[in-house]
Amino acid sequence: MDINLAYKISINLLLFSTLLSSLELIRTPKLxxxxxxxxxxxxxxxxxxxxxxxxxxxxxxxxxxxxxxLPVSFFYGxxxxxxxLEFYSQRLRKIGKDGSDQLRLLSLFAVSLCFFLDTHLSKxxxxxxxxxxxxxxxxxxxxxxxxxxxxxxxxxxxxxxxTNGYGIPRFAxxxxxSPVLEKSITYSAMAIMLLVPICFLLPYPEPILVxxxxxxxxxxxxxxxxxxxxxLFTFPVAFxxxxxxxxxxxxx
Amino acid sequence: xxxxxxxxxAIFFIASIFYQIKSxxxxxxxxxxxxxxxxxxxxxxxxxxxxxxxxxxxxxxETSEWLEIPIYEKFKLIRAIWNPFxxxxxxxxxxxxxxxxxxxxxxxxxFIKISENYLSILMVISAYLKRxxxxxxxxxxxxxxxxxxxxxxxxxxxxxxxxxxxxI
Numbered sequence: 282m283d284i285n286l287a288y289k290i291s292i293n294l295l296l297f298s299t300l301l302s303s304l305e306l307i308r309t310p311k312l313x314x315x316x317x318x319x320x321x322x323x324x325x326x327x328x329x330x331x332x333x334x335x336x337x338x339x340x341x342x343x344x345x346x347x348x349x350x351l352p353v354s355f356f357y358g359x360x361x362x363x364x365x366l367e368f369y370s371q372r373l374r375k376i377g378k379d380g381s382d383q384l385r386l387l388s389l390f391a392v393s394l395c396f397f398l399d400t401h402l403s404k405x406x407x408x409x410x411x412x413x414x415x416x417x418x419x420x421x422x423x424x425x426x427x428x429x430x431x432x433x434x435x436x437x438x439x440x441x442x443x444t445n446g447y448g449i450p451r452f453a454x455x456x457x458x459s460p461v462l463e464k465s466i467t468y469s470a471m472a473i474m475l476l477v478p479i480c481f482l483l484p485y486p487e488p489i490l491v492x493x494x495x496x497x498x499x500x501x502x503x504x505x506x507x508x509x510x511x512x513l514f515t516f517p518v519a520f521x522x523x524x525x526x527x528x529x530x531x532x533x
Numbered sequence: 534x535x536x537x538x539x540x541x542x543a544i545f546f547i548a549s550i551f552y553q554i555k556s557x558x559x560x561x562x563x564x565x566x567x568x569x570x571x572x573x574x575x576x577x578x579x580x581x582x583x584x585x586x587x588x589x590x591x592x593x594x595e596t597s598e599w600l601e602i603p604i605y606e607k608f609k610l611i612r613a614i615w616n617p618f619x620x621x622x623x624x625x626x627x628x629x630x631x632x633x634x635x636x637x638x639x640x641x642x643x644f645i646k647i648s649e650n651y652l653s654i655l656m657v658i659s660a661y662l663k664r665x666x667x668x669x670x671x672x673x674x675x676x677x678x679x680x681x682x683x684x685x686x687x688x689x690x691x692x693x694x695x696x697x698x699x700x701i
Contacts (some may be wrong), residue, residue, distance in 0.1 A: 301614075301615075305615070305616065305617040305620065306617070306620065308617040309617060309620060309621060310621075311660070312657065312660050312661055312664065313604065313621040313624070313657060315624075315653040315654075315656050315657050315660075316620070316621035316624025316625050316628060316653070316657065317620050317621055317624050319628070319649055319650070319653045320653075321649055321652045321653070321656075368567060371568065372567070372568075376623070376624045376627035376628055376631070377620045377621060377623045377624030377627055378568075378623070378627075379619070379623060380571065380572075380573065380575055383568070383569075383571040383572070384571065386568075386569065387569060387571060390569060391542060394538055394541065394542065395538060395542075397534050397537075397538050398534065398535055398538050398539075399534075399535055402535060402539075406538070406539060406542065410542045410546065413546055414546070414549060414571065417546075417549060417550060417553070417573065418571065418573040419573075421553045421573035421574060422573050422574060422575045422577065425574040425577040425578055426576075426577045426578075428578070429577050429578035429579070430578075431577075431578060431579055431580060432577060432578070432580075437580055437582070440580065440582030440680075441576065441580050441581065441582055443582065443680050443681055443682065444581060444582065444583060444584045444680070444682070445584050445605035445606075445622075445682045446581070446584050446605065446619075446622035446623075446625075446626070447581065447622070448682070449608045449682075450608075450681055450682025450683050451608075451682075451683060453682075454683075501613075504612075504613040504614070505610065505612075505613040508612040508613075508616045508618070508619050509616075509619070510612060510613055510614055510615065510616045510619075511616075511619075513613075513614075
């Protein structure tokens with residue numbers, strides 16, 4: 282895969298993920314703002330919150346335009362400003378954050394830091410860094426589940442999906458009635474995550490591509506069933522980096 | 534400059550590997566002031582299998598029953614691409630977990646009233662009551678863990694506040 286193309290895909294996905302998250306945070310109702318932006322200040326901070334998230338949206342739009350149409354210094358400037366604002370926004374949000382928020386911030390940070398590298402490295406290094414982070418992510422997530430007695434029993438999904446927060450209670454009832462189906466879905470989820478680092482160790486391009494396709498399908502599934510839509514747009518930011526790193530290691 | 538940037542990212546990656554080990558996380562938190570080190574265990578080892586529900590009762594009104602602050606939305610397919618609700622669902626889980634941790638740590642349990650998480654919940658209830666046109670009253674709130682979505686089954690009362698006067 283061409284490094285310029287890989288960089289373009291990753292940056293655009295990262296910006297889309299940031300845009301989506303900012304728009305969603307704008308929609309946080311005033312009533313429940315304290316579950317996102319905890320403050321003991323008596324005055325309501327809703328307006329301030331809207332301002333921060335709207336600024337992020339504006340900066341994403343500016344970065345998209347400068348990435349494709351303006352000189353590179355404009356892109357660097359708006360991207361670094363976006364990264365700093367995301368840092369600030371996540372610092373205010375002490376609670377209610379998930380894994381995709383962490384990966385988004387980490388990716389913004391890595392890309393911004395690599396602007397200080399020589400031109401030939403400024404695209405390659407962040408791609409490799411984000412790729413390695415997500416390889417670590419899938420390995421950890423898969424292994425922790427394999428070693429967890431709750432997950433190994435194979436009946437954990439009906440419990441998670443029975444919640445209003447992360448599931449479809451009706452689907453959970455169907456799963457509970459069919460333990461074989463529940464076990465096979467639970468073990469598949471664990472296997473798909475571990476498949477990515479395992480296939481990464483094989484010296485052929487096909488297995489890693491298939492494993493990334495499978496894990497992307499898994500993210501589509503969790504977006505629909507569990508509402509984890511931001512994972513669907515944040516984790517694929519790393520896929521071009523994983524492919525590039527694999528091709529560099531095995532020289533194809 | 535190349536060596537400095539690549540060095541920072543390399544150290545950061547090594548730190549990320551160690552941060553996945555739960556026993557090291559507490560110790561490493563001092564090196565993580567910006568929360569950049571990621572925790573990738575996602576729904577493991579023990580996944581959430583309950584919802585937390587926030588209920589309140591107006592103590593000053595003898596006829597009042599326990600009522601729920603509606604947080605949860607019914608499932609809609611659109612949440613595969615658009616789901617702002619997930620932020621305050623997770624916020625409710627985090628607030629409750631932090632509150633319980635603080636409550637169990639405190640020797641004098643009444644100090645929980647000055648916890649940021651306690652006040653945060655109180656402010657949500659206060660804003661909700663204000664929206665419903667209810668002002669100045671004494672309430673009690675509780676956090677329940679429940680399972681099921683169609684038919685809700687209350688499993689536990691995980692936290693119950695003492696009486697609390699609200700001057701809205």
